[in-house]
Amino acid sequence: MINALDTFTDSLPNTDLIAKYNQSCPRYTSYPTANVMKPLEPWVYSAALLSVKEKPFEPLSLYLHIPFCADICYFCGCNKVVTKNRKEADKYLDYLAKEMAMLENLIKKRRTVNQLHLGGGTPTFLNDGQLTRLMTLLAQHFKLSKDETREFSIEVDPRTVNASTLALLKGLGFNRISFGVQDFDSKVQKAMNREHRLEDIEQLVAQARLLGFTSINLDFLYGLPLQSVASFARTLSALIKIKPDRIALYHYAHLPERFKSQRALDRLGVPDSQLKLTLYQQAIDNLTESGYRMIGMDHFVLEDDELYSALQHKKLQRNFQGYSVKKACDLIGLGVSAISQTDSMLFQNAKSLDDYYQALDSSTFSYDKGCLSNETDTQTRSVIMQLMTTFQVNIQAFESTYGVSFKQTFARALSALTPYIKDGLVEINKTWLQLTPKGYYFVRQIAAQFDSYHNNNSTEFSKAI
Ligand code: SF4
Structure with missing residues (x-):
């Protein structure tokens, strides 16, 4: 297995690779x-x-x-x-x-x-x-x-x-x-x-x-x-x-x-x-x-x-x-636009001061939108957070925790990763999905392939570089 981070500095991708994968993606703080x-x-x-x-x-x-x-x-x-x-x-x-x-x-x-x-x-x-x-x-x-x-x-x-x-x-x-x-x-x-x-x-x-x-x-x-x-x-x-x-x-x-x-x-x-x-x-x-x-x-x-x-x-x-x-x-x-997060839910306070004040004047919280996580979200979160913090996913550990097949659960994502594998950015075997040092630069894009809400053509987020 690649020793994460040791070879980070020698592995800068070339401009063709950057142009190929430089799409807009979330930073996955949640x-x-x-x-x-x-x-x-x-x-x-x-x-x-x-x-x-x-x-x-x-x-x-x-x-x-x-x-x-x-x-x-x-x-x-x-x-x-x-x-x-x-x-x-x-x-x-x-x-x-x-x-x-x-x-x-x-x-x-x-x-x-x-x-x-x-x-x-x-x-x-x-x-x-x-x-x-x-x-x-x-x-x-x-x-x-x-x-x-x-x-x-x-x-x-x-x-x-x-x-x-x-x-x-x-x-x-x-x-x-x-x-x-x-x-x-x-x-x-x-x-x-x-x-x-x-x-x-x-x-x-x-x-x-x-x-x-x-x-x-x-x-x-x-x-x-x-x-x-x-x-x-x-x-x-x-x-x-x-x-x-x-x-x-x-x-x-x-x-x-x-x-x-x-x-x-x-x-x-x-x-x-x-x-x-x-x-x-x-x-x-x-x-x-x-x-x-x-x-x-x-x-x-x-x-x-x-x-x-x-x-x-x-x-x-x-x-x-x-x-x-x-x-x-x-x-x-707490406060205007602040986001809360529990195991099963994300929710956000009103984004404008007027709406925030008005809700509290009526003794109600100003939460105006949220998102409930289902079982698939929980599994996807575990994969995306592993990628963001270790540049790898322990497939066997995932399967024993959730009792499902990694390959079947993420069939769409694994197929979308084919070009990343061909370009030497991701390696996969029975136990690990591992980013190569060159792949570290594309961690957001690779994580996004697992994100069932994300559209690769979105312009909503910043580009990686
Ligand atoms: S970066 Fe934005 S939030 Fe921070 S001080 Fe400037 S205007 Fe305010």
Whole structure:
């Protein structure tokens, strides 16, 4: 069997292969994916929440969406509300408090929250008082873990914080932090309408380390307008000097027909597939030479980071926030557009603030769409998540867990994989379906062949490169 990841850097596919398979696919942070959700009867959501209460000894994961941003970044595809009025956040916290109280009523404080993630928007749009109020509310309505192994993380826009904000966040219980940087080049930053100084990022990371945050992450994008091999080399060199524990390097998905703000970038154009591939290769080479290990799609970590050891021991998990070491457990999403996930269901809060507020004014949850998983979805999820976290599927283990034939259950997918096998991207025998190192670059496309909801001609998602 191929030793996953060791040969990653020597196996870049050629442009013909990329052109052949560079279709638009989900990132599979969940299966089924969020786009298949549809409106459901209200009792279905309540049943899903009640099932959460039935597992008192399992940990619970919470996601809180803070939708506000003081300015818009043109590349952004997130659900956000651009405003400079901080009072909007006070009103929003009032409604989050209502939602938390309703959840407490239903699921009680029986399960310990060992994963908490604040995302956005910009969570640090909230000022110190608002952040403190938010954590106080959470502690009132949920049983928050005090264990050191808990993962309480926050996405930070470096333009919105200073050393004292970081100290406050640590004091409030956060132990993981992720800074959204995207690029250090001033021209690229200006074009994105997101400017910050390298020195500020260096200082913030140093401060976060001093305060005891672990697994510090920096987010970057490749494929942005104005990025060149030379500018990206400078960005990578600065990044390597800072040496965060984790780096998330995402492909910029230019989908102006879906995200209005990206239309501001149309006049600049985006790098073509060949340049994007070169930037990606440049990142892989530079980061691996500097001690980083690629642990799966988009993510690099230092060898002493727990994600690396999870990868080696095949314990890596994938969830809406990317990769994690914690076993996927039920996730409750709070706030506008937040997604919840239980064993059998995905469901999402209303996407507009008005709809979210209106539902809570009538003392009802604002869940407006969801998706119930059937047995086939559960089996497919297990295959797709194995591919996303290990680049392989243990066929024998699958068959003994589910009591069905892998070949028969996934006959359509296996037939669709024929060209991938011929092109040396996938190998299959009785025991394993295994991606080759060249195939790692196509993990999303290969996973998509198992996805019974996915259409290979879809343009709904970003392309892999
Ligand atoms: S990238 Fe982040 S800070 Fe910028 S507009 Fe999007 S959500 Fe807001």
